[in-house]
Every structure is written in C-alpha cells, then in structure tokens.
Amino acid sequence: xxxxIAAPEDSALKETSSVERALSxxxxxxxxxxxxxxxxxxxxxxxxxxxxxxxxxxxxxxxTRGPYSSVIWTFTWANFARALDHKYLVxxxxxxxxxLSTTGLCLILGFPMAYFLSFYAxxxxxxxxxLLMIPFWTSCLVAIYSWIIILGRAGLLNxxxxxxxxxxxxxxxxxxxxxxxxxxxxxxxxxxxxxxxSSLEKIPxxxxxxxxxxxxxxxETFVKVTLPLxxxxxxxxxxxTFVPCIGDFLTAEFLxxxxxxxxxxxxxxxxLMAQDWPFGAAVTSVLLLSLISGVYLYQRLESQELERA
Amino acid sequence: MTKNKGLASFCCLIYAFxxxxxxxxxxxxxxxxxxxxxxxxxxxxxxxxxxxxAELLSALVTTLELAIAASLFASVLGLFASYAMTRHAPFKGxxxxxxxxxxxxxxxxxVMGVGLLSFxxxxxxxxxxxxxxxxxxxxxxxxxxxxxxxxxxxLKDSRLEDAAMDLGATxxEAFYKVTLPLxxxxxxxxxxxxxxxxxxxxxxxxxxxxxxxxxxxxxxYSMMKFGVTPEINALACCLLLxxxxxxxxxxxxxxxxxxx
Numbered sequence: 315x316x317x318x319i320a321a322p323e324d325s326a327l328k329e330t331s332s333v334e335r336a337l338s339x340x341x342x343x344x345x346x347x348x349x350x351x352x353x354x355x356x357x358x359x360x361x362x363x364x365x366x367x368x369x370x371x372x373x374x375x376x377x378t379r380g381p382y383s384s385v386i387w388t389f390t391w392a393n394f395a396r397a398l399d400h401k402y403l404v405x406x407x408x409x410x411x412x413x414l415s416t417t418g419l420c421l422i423l424g425f426p427m428a429y430f431l432s433f434y435a436x437x438x439x440x441x442x443x444x445l446l447m448i449p450f451w452t453s454c455l456v457a458i459y460s461w462i463i464i465l466g467r468a469g470l471l472n473x474x475x476x477x478x479x480x481x482x483x484x485x486x487x488x489x490x491x492x493x494x495x496x497x498x499x500x501x502x503x504x505x506x507x508x509x510x511x512s513s514l515e516k517i518p519x520x521x522x523x524x525x526x527x528x529x530x531x532x533x534e535t536f537v538k539v540t541l542p543l544x545x546x547x548x549x550x551x552x553x554x555t556f557v558p559c560i561g562d563f564l565t566a567e568f569l570x571x572x573x574x575x576x577x578x579x580x581x582x583x584x585x586l587m588a589q590d591w592p593f594g595a596a597v598t599s600v601l602l603l604s605l606i607s608g609v610y611l612y613q614r615l616e617s618q619e620l621e622r623a
Numbered sequence: 624m625t626k627n628k629g630l631a632s633f634c635c636l637i638y639a640f641x642x643x644x645x646x647x648x649x650x651x652x653x654x655x656x657x658x659x660x661x662x663x664x665x666x667x668x669x670x671x672x673x674x675x676x677a678e679l680l681s682a683l684v685t686t687l688e689l690a691i692a693a694s695l696f697a698s699v700l701g702l703f704a705s706y707a708m709t710r711h712a713p714f715k716g717x718x719x720x721x722x723x724x725x726x727x728x729x730x731x732x733x734v735m736g737v738g739l740l741s742f743x744x745x746x747x748x749x750x751x752x753x754x755x756x757x758x759x760x761x762x763x764x765x766x767x768x769x770x771x772x773x774x775x776x777x778l779k780d781s782r783l784e785d786a787a788m789d790l791g792a793t794x795x796e797a798f799y800k801v802t803l804p805l806x807x808x809x810x811x812x813x814x815x816x817x818x819x820x821x822x823x824x825x826x827x828x829x830x831x832x833x834x835x836x837x838x839x840x841x842x843x844y845s846m847m848k849f850g851v852t853p854e855i856n857a858l859a860c861c862l863l864l865x866x867x868x869x870x871x872x873x874x875x876x877x878x879x880x881x882x883x
Contacts (some may be wrong), residue, residue, distance in 0.1 A: 338794035343711025352707035353720050356700045356764065360723055363761035364730070367738030374741055385745070427637050430630040442634075444874060449641045451866050453823050455843045456859035460644030463651060470647065503641070553729070561731020564825070568847065578733045585737050585830070595741065598734055609729065 513547025701767030736830030750833030774809030
C-alpha cells in the first residue's frame with residue numbers, strides 16, 4: 315500500500331488511472347467485497363498470531379509426549395484425565411477461587427472510586443484519571459519487586475509494625491495467599507475502575523435529578539436508578555478483571571509460595587521446565603474452556619439482567 | 624454536585640495503595656545498600672551504573688525497536704480495519720469481524736504465549752524479532768483499532784469528505800487528502816498506546832522471544848530471579864518516567880483532537 319500512497323498526486327486533468335479507481339472503490343465501501351478486502355490484513359494477522367496458535371494448542375492437548383519435548387501425534391484423552399486428576403484439580407479450583415475473590419474485591423474497592431470520579435471529582439477528574447492510568451501502565455514486574463520490599467519478612471511493613479510495637483516478631487506476609495491476592499487486586503483494579511467509570515459517565519444526569527424530584531432519597535436513587543444503569547460497566551469490569559487473573563503467573567511466582575501455585579504457573583512449568591507440551595496444552599485448554607464457558611454464562615446472565623433493568 | 628467527604632477520603636486511600644509501590648521504588652532507587660530492605664544512605668550510583676551496563680542498554684534498544692515495529696504494524700492494520708468497520712456501508716459479517724478483533728483482549732496472555740510458542744515451533748517458523756513484533760502487534764491491535772474508530776466515527780458527521788468530492792475530488796483523494804490528515808492524531812495516539820503495550824509486555828515475550836532476543840522486561844525478570852540488584856529500582860524509575868511522558872503525550876493528543 316505504501317508505494318501506492320506515494321503515487322503522483324497531481325490528477326488535475328482528472329484522468330483517473332485504474333489504480334486510483336480501484337483505491338476509490340476500496341475507500342467508497344458500497345461493495346461488501348471492498349469491506350472484506352480492507353479487513354483481510356487484520357483478519358490474517360489474527361489468524362496467524364492468535365487463532366492458529368490456539369487451535370494448535372487444542373490439537374496438541376490430544377497428542378502424546380515424546381522424548382526431548384517432542385510430540386507424538388496419537389489421539390488420546392490421557393492429558394485431560396491427568397489435568398483433572400485430584401492433584402491438579404486443586405490448582406484449578408484454587409486459581410478460580412483467587413480470581414473470583416480478586417474480582418469481588420476489585421468491585422468493592424473500584425465501584426466507590428469510579429462513582430466518586432464520575433459524580434464528585436469535578437474539574438480534577440481528568441488529572442485523577444491520568445493518575446489512575448500511570449500505575450496501570452507501569453511494568454508489573456517492577457511493582458512486584460516493590461511489593462517484595464514492602465511485604466518481606468524484614469520488609470517495610472514488618473519493620474514499621476515492629477517499631478510501633480504492634481507486633482513482637484515479624485509476621486509472615488509474603489508468600490501467603492494474602493500477598494498473592496493483594497498483588498492481583500493491585501494489578502487488576504484499574505481494569506475494573508475504567509469500564510465502571512465509563513458506564514457511570516454515560517448515565518444522563520437528568521435521570522438522577524428526576525428521581526430526586528419525584529421524591530426518592532439518595533439511597534433509593536442509587537439502588538433504583540444509578541446501579542441498574544451502571545450494570546453494563548459492572549459486567550465488563552468483572553470480565554476484564556477475571557480473565558487476566560485466571561492466567562496470571564508472575565504474581566504467584568514472586569509474591570506466592572508453593573501453596574499458592576496457580577494454573578498459570580503450572581502451564582509455564584510444563585512448557586519451559588518439564589517440557590511436557592501435550593500436558594501443558596491440556597492444562598491450557600482446560601483453562602481456556604472454563605474461561606469461555608464462564609464468560610458465556612456470564613453474558614447470558616448479563617442480558618437477562620439488562621432486560622429486567 | 625455536592626461534596627462527599629467520605630468517598631473522597633476512600634479514594635485517597637485507594638490512590639495511596641496504588642502509589643505505595645511506586646513511591647517505595649523511587650525512594651529505594653537512591654538507597655546506598657545492596658540488600659534492598661534497610662535504608663543505608665543516599666546515593667546516585669545505581670543511576671550511574673545503569674548507563675554503564677551494556678546488557679541493559681542493548682535490551683533497551685531491542686525493546687524500543689520492537690515497540691516501534693509493533694506499533695507501526697498495529698496502526699496500519701487498525702486503520703484499515705476500523706475504516707471498513709465505521710465508514711463502509713453495513714455489510715454481512717461485520718459483527719463477526721468486530722468480535723474477532725476483541726479476542727486478544729479476552730485471552731489471558733499466558734494462553735497466547737504458549738499457543739504461539741507451540742505453533743511456531745511445530746510449524747518450523749523461526750522465533751525471531753519479526754515473529755515477536757507480529758505477536759505484539761496482534762496484542763496491541765484492539766487498542767489502535769478502538770482509538771482510530773472513535774475518531775473516524777466523529778469525522779463521519781462532519782461531512783468534509785462530501786464537500787471535497789463535491790469540489791471534484793475522487794473518493795481516494797478525499798480519503799488521503801481529507802480523512803487521513805484529520806485522523807492523523809488519533810492514528811498517532813493509537814500507535815503510542817500500541818508502543819506502550821509492546822514496551823511493557825513480558826508474558827508473550829517470555830515465551831516466544833528466541834535465543835538472543837532480550838527485551839527490557841525479560842532482563843528485569845532475570846535480574847529479579849537470579850541475584851537481586853538495587854539497579855532495578857533506578858531502572859524502573861527511568862522506565863516510569865518514559866511511560867508518563869508517553870501517556871501524557873497521548874492524552875494531550877486526544878484532547879487536542881477533541882477540541883479541533
């Protein structure tokens with residue numbers, strides 16, 4: 315395309331060349347084929363870098379492990395049976411539990427925050443939004459490193475508490491479920507706040523005034539007007555928080571211990587350490603399928619809820 | 624609107640929570656101690672040693688090159704795709720394309736990482752700079768597409784292209800002389816987002832960066848994993864500064880775009 319863009323631009327004589335006619339056809343977009351043609355590059359890209367890789371993963375989950383991380387293409391369900399074995403099922407359930415708690419906590423912490431930003435922040439709103447984006451775009455490795463400094467056995471938090479005399483011996487904070495969930499909430503809170511904020515922004519303020527005019531109190535207005543109208547944001551925020559939580563492995567690797575091993579760690583381990591790719595693929599497929607069914611069920615729930623509202 | 628003290632103080636607490644690690648990182652980047660927990664004294668030496676660390680500098684160059692390539696790919700792809708989605712007459716299958724384009728946002732990165740790894744290795748595609756840049760462009764595509772889409776939709780109402788064509792321009796001329804320059808800031812701000820996405824990406828690079836490709840996040844990971852050095856804090860502060868500059872320029876562009 316680049317070379318065509320650089321084509322001579324003085325068509326003062328209006329002798330449209332065939333190249334230019336073709337480009338005009340493409341840009342005009344009355345013909346569905348032109349639309350498809352313009353969408354081909356992105357589609358091919360997603361096909362090569364997303365759909366085929368995921369499909370190959372699903373296929374590999376049915377194969378057998380060969381020597382030296384090779385793969386023998388025989389059809390078997392053994393990897394799935396192993397992935398749902400009680401030894402690994404614990405990890406799956408733990409991951410789902412952590413992801414659900416993180417999502418819940420993010421909603422509890424994020425909703426008041428988004429509500430404040432949208433309704434009370436006034437002129438400072440833009441500055442506050444930028445301030446929210448900076449931690450969101452900071453490399454999560456760096457933040458993890460700081461949390462280690464804060465939460466460690468001889469870390470800032472323990473030192474402060476010892477100095478204040480609140481505790482006599484350092485607490486074990488790092489490498490516990492608490493520190494992992496804290497890390498997850500830290501990383502994914504902005505994923506919750508941003509969609510909540512944008513759906514609160516879309517609520518016409520006249521609706522709320524009307525509710526007050528008709529005699530409803532603050533709480534009644536919130537429950538009956540604001541909250542139902544903000545539901546799309548709640549749903550979007552929950553999905554955007556839950557999905558990356560399910561696949562997270564860095565947080566558990568650095569802030570957690572052996573008791574907080576998550577699916578992400580298992581997948582990473584199978585692909586990079588144990589070199590059992592078919593089993594790793596099966597675990598990833600379990601992760602993916604549970605995620606897809608979860609999101610699907612959630613969307614069904616969402617549409618029902620929205621119809622009711 | 625009335626004031627709400629309770630909510631305001633709650634938000635202050637959340638901001639404190641979000642900024643606590645950044646503050647710690649900043650303070651400890653000046654700490655004169657190898658072990659990073661106790662404060663020993665003020666020093667600039669970690670910043671000094673950053674600029675003499677050849678491995679880090681080469682990682683920085685690789686990360687920048689990668690981010691430039693990925694943001695270029697993502698903005699070109701995003702421009703074509705969002706143009707067809709917003710400006711063309713509604714066509715069959717538009718919904719399918721729209722949901723396809725949002726798939727990267729709905730996929731945990733670890734799944735994309737291992738998927739790409741197993742696909743490339745099995746298909747005998749070499750893991751090199753370009754495959755990694757392509758993967759980053761795929762992850763960044765939803766960001767560029769949505770940024771450009773918003774601008775193209777707002778331009779739709781202005782009917783400037785109609786005016787250009789009434790004055791004798793062909794559709795193509797109207798596109799590249801009117802639409803493209805007007806959408807320019809949005810394309811650039813989408814590209815900046817894509818740049819940031821690629822620059823910060825760890826998980827995908829971790830799985831598919833071939834041997835010899837060391838990006839900044841991968842370097843930080845191995846520094847954290849094998850032998851902690853206080854240089855990380857100094858490095859993180861520099862990276863944070865870069866991120867703030869990028870984000871601020873993106874925000875400024877969006878605002879300028881909205882007022883013009």
